[in-house]
Amino acid sequence: MAAALRALAVLLWVAAAYPVVFRARPVQALAANWGTRALHPLPGDITVRLLRDNGFDKVKLFEADPNALRALGHSGIQVMLGLPNDLLASVAGSVNAAEQWVIQNVSTYVSRYGVDIRYVAVGNEPFLKSYKGKFESATLPAVQNVQAALVKAGLARQVHVTVPLNADVYESGDGKPSSGDFRPDIAGLMVSLVRFLLDNGGVLTINIYPFLSLYADANFPVDYAYFPSPGAPPSQASVQDGNVLYTNVFDANYDTLIAALEKHGLGAIPVVVGEIGWPTDGDKNANAANAQRFNQGLFDRIVAGKGTPRRPTMPDVYVFALLDEDNKSVDPGNFERHWGVFNYDGSPKYQLRLAAGRSIVPAKGVRYLSKQWCVLRQDASATDPAIAGAVGYACQYSDCTSLGAGSSCGNLDARANVSYAFNQFFQAANQQKSACNFNNLSVITTTDPSQGTCRFEIMIDTGRHELTGKSPSAAPRVALASSSWSAVLVLALVGLTTLLAC
Ligand SMILES: *[C@@H]1O[C@H](CO)[C@@H](O)[C@H](O)[C@H]1NC(C)=O
Numbered sequence: 001m002a003a004a005l006r007a008l009a010v011l012l013w014v015a016a017a018y019p020v021v022f023r024a025r026p027v028q029a030l031a032a033n034w035g036t037r038a039l040h041p042l043p044g045d046i047t048v049r050l051l052r053d054n055g056f057d058k059v060k061l062f063e064a065d066p067n068a069l070r071a072l073g074h075s076g077i078q079v080m081l082g083l084p085n086d087l088l089a090s091v092a093g094s095v096n097a098a099e100q101w102v103i104q105n106v107s108t109y110v111s112r113y114g115v116d117i118r119y120v121a122v123g124n125e126p127f128l129k130s131y132k133g134k135f136e137s138a139t140l141p142a143v144q145n146v147q148a149a150l151v152k153a154g155l156a157r158q159v160h161v162t163v164p165l166n167a168d169v170y171e172s173g174d175g176k177p178s179s180g181d182f183r184p185d186i187a188g189l190m191v192s193l194v195r196f197l198l199d200n201g202g203v204l205t206i207n208i209y210p211f212l213s214l215y216a217d218a219n220f221p222v223d224y225a226y227f228p229s230p231g232a233p234p235s236q237a238s239v240q241d242g243n244v245l246y247t248n249v250f251d252a253n254y255d256t257l258i259a260a261l262e263k264h265g266l267g268a269i270p271v272v273v274g275e276i277g278w279p280t281d282g283d284k285n286a287n288a289a290n291a292q293r294f295n296q297g298l299f300d301r302i303v304a305g306k307g308t309p310r311r312p313t314m315p316d317v318y319v320f321a322l323l324d325e326d327n328k329s330v331d332p333g334n335f336e337r338h339w340g341v342f343n344y345d346g347s348p349k350y351q352l353r354l355a356a357g358r359s360i361v362p363a364k365g366v367r368y369l370s371k372q373w374c375v376l377r378q379d380a381s382a383t384d385p386a387i388a389g390a391v392g393y394a395c396q397y398s399d400c401t402s403l404g405a406g407s408s409c410g411n412l413d414a415r416a417n418v419s420y421a422f423n424q425f426f427q428a429a430n431q432q433k434s435a436c437n438f439n440n441l442s443v444i445t446t447t448d449p450s451q452g453t454c455r456f457e458i459m460i461d462t463g464r465h466e467l468t469g470k471s472p473s474a475a476p477r478v479a480l481a482s483s484s485w486s487a488v489l490v491l492a493l494v495g496l497t498t499l500l501a502c
């Protein structure tokens, strides 16, 4: 009896001390894309805590990154796991290849690490027009083989297949969503693919980018790209479709897809939004104010659960992206490295209201390199002939996308501009002394050269996280990644020396 009372007392004490443990999850939880193409990735355990602290309970990975997957084990976060386009052909070519992929990248993480994988996203925007049909024939067979492999692995009840597609797989001849249909060159393929997903409990995933509409067309009506603020008059560009008024491009775009699906008798397929967001740098329309405006409108809709005229319930929406990634390809544009709601280190870029008036909160426990920067020497001439080569070199191995016109560092004078490039290289090289040695043009300073919107960043000390990380199983890969990076950097530094010697 006394023991039982004591146990009860302890339980009550625990409940009082840790109320969060007993609090129910928010009804409308959030989902995000977690990309890992950063030179100094935010450690997995810190990223998972960042997700949880901000109410994200679903995450999408572009590949089976072991570090991310291990950190997601037993986290309560559901995972959509990507199978990259470059594996489509081999997985389409043999069931055995699909089985190997599932065993190594899905089964292992589910059973050994307790990762709650719910979807395999086969390919990433494989029907994008710019791929010129390269992945078209492999996609459906790859989906079928992955499905067969999931069945064989005994995972088919829990893990379903999907294909994330770009919004250019459908269109509307007269601009009205109700006229939506699939792009003619892939219409047959779309019908077969969606039919297969529908028959196997899968979902269709669609990526919608109002920012790219604006980026691609200088005449695109700006206010139509955003969700209307409550009480504001509808955009002049709103589309009247029968008795429905479409006031923003997201609703119109999503319903164009739904109309296309209904036209082919596929209206029963669940549709999720795989990517949507707004970048904060690297283009004149990419800044914190615009991103906040777009993402707050989006989050408000998610929290309210308010869908579109054709699908009144908001689907799962994976915001793009959780974090900035300074080593992504800039082929799409300089903005590509700046999609994060959070900076590379998990600090918020702007305020966002979540459910119940809560604000987003920063990552905890991040360790940084020392507070020092590499800058152009005061007594060096800004017209020194060696500068152009040195800056070009620095920017080849680090991220200078903030220096472009209209970007956060686009207004620096010539000297600060050079300093910015030097510092990016120095930080990318983990502040090695030899990385601030641009032909005697550079010097290390402890005075922060940041000015206005332009931040001279200090990178995450991935080495210190490696030494102190609590998850020993994650250590080998981190060590591997940072040592291969040092190898690249040693080459870069050797190149730097030769470049400057001649
Ligand atoms: C950065 O990207 C390049 C090009 O994709 C790649 O070769 C390199 O390994 C990446 N570096 C890191 C540290 O991931």
Ligand SMILES: *[C@@H]1O[C@H](CO)[C@@H](O)[C@H](O)[C@H]1NC(C)=O
Residues within 6 Å of the ligand: 063, 064, 065, 097, 100, 101, 102, 104, 105
């Ligand atoms: C997944 O599994 C395949 C084996 O089919 C393997 O080659 C690959 O490296 C694994 N990891 C990723 C990230 O795809």
Ligand SMILES: *[C@@H]1O[C@H](CO)[C@@H](O)[C@H](O)[C@H]1NC(C)=O
Residues within 6 Å of the ligand: 391, 392, 395, 400, 403, 404, 412, 413, 414, 417, 418, 421
């Ligand atoms: C700043 O640096 C970038 C990258 O090297 C260059 O494209 C740009 O023209 C420079 N701007 C100024 C004002 O020097």
Ligand SMILES: *[C@@H]1O[C@H](CO)[C@@H](O)[C@H](O)[C@H]1NC(C)=O
Residues within 6 Å of the ligand: 379, 380, 440
């Ligand atoms: C570097 O420049 C400073 C000042 O311009 C000069 O005093 C110094 O001798 C130079 N060092 C080398 C190694 O050229």
